Amino acid sequence: MENPSSNIEKVQEDCYNEWMSLQARRMTELKQALSNGEKDDAKLRDLARTALRDFEDYAGKRSKHSRRYSSNYYAPTWNTCLENALLWIGGCRPSSFIRLIYAMCGSQTEHRFSNFLRNDNIDDLSMALGETHGETGGEDSMSDLTAEQLFKINELHLKTVQAENKLSKQSASLQEDTADIPMAMAAFYKEEIGETDVVVERALDKHEEDMAGLLVEADKLRLTTMTKIVEILTAVQAVDFLLAGKKLHLAMHEWGRCREHRRVEAYGGGDSGGEVAGE
């Protein structure tokens, strides 16, 4: 994968592009399994395990490539600015996985009931009540969440938010360290701005190493949260959830690209209010 003439950022970007292509491929596989009405739990569980292993592999590669070069991962140039504004320690917030489940549960329950009401068909009643999966191919699976599952998910949510807060605090502390000795004082006492020396370089290397360590911890939390969610869900629900996560990630990248493209085209300027023509 490493290209001898490339720099570390290129290596990191190649790794990301591979990951995005893999996600798109897995998305098709998950979709296929659901639309075929795949009922074999073992097969669906296999697909879910593969998705988790994929992320674990990707996190391992990021860790290897980040060591003293972790800054790139905190606002990657290969992301759109929309995605970068959503970043939490180099990726998505683990608690957003749980938010996604709640969103799916709400939306799919509504979807199922509105189908039932529209069809005005008593045969659909059992489906509306979540007794069968029918031809939706698992797409409504989250409306079948049981009270026990919801309780476990809620418990996981609380724990995840706590773990997130702990890492956020560590991140804040690492950020603040740069306003301390030795960096702040090197900046203060050097004659020329940006002049560097071995003390500054070592401090910056140490800072990037610490940030790389934090990235590993955040990726671990993302993976364990995903794994626990998959354990709580049924096989169909797990595949449904993983599919939704991949779709959202891929869509956000595309939406970000569209918006950036449109802004460059649309901004005719001339208005000091910063308004954009046509929007």
Add this chain to the structure above:
Amino acid sequence: MENPSSNIEKVQEDCYNEWMSLQARRMTELKQALSNGEKDDAKLRDLARTALRDFEDYAGKRSKHSRRYSSNYYAPTWNTCLENALLWIGGCRPSSFIRLIYAMCGSQTEHRFSNFLRNDNIDDLSMALGETHGETGGEDSMSDLTAEQLFKINELHLKTVQAENKLSKQSASLQEDTADIPMAMAAFYKEEIGETDVVVERALDKHEEDMAGLLVEADKLRLTTMTKIVEILTAVQAVDFLLAGKKLHLAMHEWGRCREHRRVEAYGGGDSGGEVAGE
């Protein structure tokens, strides 16, 4: 300032470049005042007020340019990746201003005493005890911080961290909202990845507006924290603090640039371990 042919990102970047040039100019003025041994408190207070007003003006411009285009400010392309990894809601953490004061206080006290010990000169004793400023031109002013000042700074620190945490929570909540209805469900139900519609566009516009609002709040907190610090400090200390802040900001930008440049040159690749040749 707006260039008719430019896009919004260009406008934002121009605004940032103006701000950095202004900081460099102000840095020279502050340095000059200190090295001239400026004793006129009113003049020094004027310089401090100007620095605060500069930031207020800049924040006003950012607010105007961000409204529905705030994403750029959360990981600006004009920053180095080192700086972006340090970003908190589009800028530095207000608590890092206070950390900088503590760093200056510690380092300058040490500096003063080591000068005294090296010179082995009893005449320097009064200086070592902070009774005069001498020819350091205010550069050691932070070692004169009184117990009362330190108490007030500590109080401000606690309040600032609380306010930061409140904004961090809002930021987390806005980030999580994107994994909710309508965006997550639009991503889920659309046939084609990245397909958009008026609902998605409205939700993304709303998201950027909310993030722009958060940026305004964070800038307000940065300004009020700086203002309160300046009020607690003596005129010389205030100028010393503002100078150190500007130096650190400008130095971090240069250090980030140097490191990026060096990485591109140094990364010879060939080592799958992701190590960099020569480092």
